[in-house]
Amino acid sequence: xxxxxxxxxxxxxxxxxxxxxxxxxxxxxxxxxxxxxxxxxxxxxxxxxxxxxxxxxxxxxxxxxxxxxxxxxxxxxxx
Numbered sequence: 070x071x072x073x074x075x076x077x078x079x080x081x082x083x084x085x086x087x088x089x090x091x092x093x094x095x096x097x098x099x100x101x102x103x104x105x106x107x108x109x110x111x112x113x114x115x116x117x118x119x120x121x122x123x124x125x126x127x128x129x130x131x132x133x134x135x136x137x138x139x140x141x142x143x144x145x146x147x148x
Contacts, residue, residue, distance in 0.1 A: 076136045085134065087124050089117050092141040108141060116141035 076086040091113045095106035108116070120143055127134055138146040 073136060080133075085124075085128055086136055087121060087134075088136065088138045089120060090138060090140050090146050091117060113141055119143075 072086050072088045078084075079086070092108045093103075093106045094108050094110055094113045095103055096110065097103075120139055120141070123143070124134055138148055140146045
């Protein structure tokens with residue numbers, strides 16, 4: 070919701086918002102390693118950076134991407 074509010078506020082001035090889901094990352098957030106996660110922290114970060122680079126290239130080429138939530142593989146995630 071906050072992302073949409075920010076998007077609506079800054080889009081007229083040429084601003085853009087990119088909302089990314091890091092995927093299910095192998096972390097120690099529950100006190101032990103969640104080895105069932107789909108991504109290591111490094112692989113998730115690499116995937117998210119690749120998406121950011123693609124989105125930035127689109128913006129620089131004049132394409133105005135709509136506000137969507139993206140998975141680490143670049144697919145659209147339902148809100």
